[in-house]
Amino acid sequence: MAEFLLKSxxxxxxxxxxxxxxxxxxxxxxxxxxxxxxxxxxxxVFAYLNEHVLEQPCRLVALDNLITAGKEGAEVPDLPxxxxxxxxxxxxFQWEGPLxxxxxxxxxxxxxxxxxxxxxxxxxxxxxxxxxxxxxQCHQARFTFFSSSEIYGDPDPKHVPTQExxxxxVSAQGPRACYDESKRVxxxxxxxxxxxxxxxxxxxxxxxVFGPGMxxxxxxxxxxxxxxxxxxxxxxxxxxxxxxxxxxxxTDAMVGFLLVxxxxxxxxxxxxxxxxPEISMLELVKRIESVLGRKVAHNxxxxxxxxxxxEPNRRCPDIRKARLQLKFEPSVDLNEGLRRFLTWxxxxxxxxx
Numbered sequence: 168m169a170e171f172l173l174k175s176x177x178x179x180x181x182x183x184x185x186x187x188x189x190x191x192x193x194x195x196x197x198x199x200x201x202x203x204x205x206x207x208x209x210x211x212v213f214a215y216l217n218e219h220v221l222e223q224p225c226r227l228v229a230l231d232n233l234i235t236a237g238k239e240g241a242e243v244p245d246l247p248x249x250x251x252x253x254x255x256x257x258x259x260f261q262w263e264g265p266l267x268x269x270x271x272x273x274x275x276x277x278x279x280x281x282x283x284x285x286x287x288x289x290x291x292x293x294x295x296x297x298x299x300x301x302x303x304q305c306h307q308a309r310f311t312f313f314s315s316s317e318i319y320g321d322p323d324p325k326h327v328p329t330q331e332x333x334x335x336x337v338s339a340q341g342p343r344a345c346y347d348e349s350k351r352v353x354x355x356x357x358x359x360x361x362x363x364x365x366x367x368x369x370x371x372x373x374x375x376v377f378g379p380g381m382x383x384x385x386x387x388x389x390x391x392x393x394x395x396x397x398x399x400x401x402x403x404x405x406x407x408x409x410x411x412x413x414x415x416x417x418t419d420a421m422v423g424f425l426l427v428x429x430x431x432x433x434x435x436x437x438x439x440x441x442x443x444p445e446i447s448m449l450e451l452v453k454r455i456e457s458v459l460g461r462k463v464a465h466n467x468x469x470x471x472x473x474x475x476x477x478e479p480n481r482r483c484p485d486i487r488k489a490r491l492q493l494k495f496e497p498s499v500d501l502n503e504g505l506r507r508f509l510t511w512x513x514x515x516x517x518x519x520x
């Protein structure tokens with residue numbers, strides 16, 4: 168069995184974070200969604216920082232109710248200075264002792280799962296966010312909320328690339344509303360706590376992050392493609408195939424996330440992603456063929472019933488704010504990210520359709 172996360176990627180994240188990471192020395196961090204795709208990276212990065220970088224270890228408390236963690240997420244590693252608690256954040260959580268950072272990364276982000284769990288999706292972003300904000304307020308901790316690029320909905324073309332100031336084009340009713348609208352309410356809660364209570368809040372809006380550690384059962388485009396490549400089956404492209412995305416490799420995304428957590432201007436939201444290239448799903452197949460060095464068969468099919476309608480036609484971030492305020496700069500180009508991900512997936516995925 169290959170490493171479920173690439174050790175070289177974890178080391179790269181820590182190295183690129185540089186001196187900023189030393190602010191975690193001797194601090195206590197509470198992380199929700201600790202066994203999700205991003206949560207597992209946070210756990211491994213903090214373990215690496217403790218072993219190789221920090222003068223005093225950072226204590227990490229990771230919460231997760233494991234509802235969508237899968238078999239890999241449910242296998243909690245025994246890491247020094249890391250405490251795992253099986254807890255649903257829609258219920259209040261009490262913590263005795265110091266607490267300096269709260270990272271609220273719990274959520275049901277896969278369209279397949281938020282269609283299956285719409286009320287749970289809504290509650291974790293609304294009630295869960297309020298619970299964690301109240302905890303941060305009590306301890307005067309910095310608070311970071313993981314929102315989504317989906318809060319922008321399907322942007323008007325004149326607002327692509329999309330800035331943080333864009334108000335969104337979303338529907339309050341429909342199969343995506345439980346996710347989109349609850350993330351918007353979560354952001355509103357952050358705004359209220361910052362304005363009314365002075366809580367140092369930040370919101371992160373990730374744009375199509377990918378990399379090793381994505382599970383086949385997430386049913387997202389790149390795990391779906393990697394699964395079918397492993398099984399020597401044609402790739403299924405939903406809709407017209409002309410919908411566009413930009414993809415951000417996990418090391419770039421994690422550096423951006425940690426810079427927001429450590430250095431974000433209180434009260435501010437930040438897009439974290441890679442603004443280029445913006446490519447269609449058909450162009451993504453060509454990129455994969457270039458990385459693999461061979462042709463890959465594909466079919467254009469209707470959206471399956473399990474996939475929520477109203478998919479945004481374009482999604483591309485404007486990251487000038489993060490560049491200017493945080494010195495965030497993606498450095499892994501798409502082909503290199505795809506090479507790392509597909510090489511990893513070939514070793515890990517079962518190849519089952």
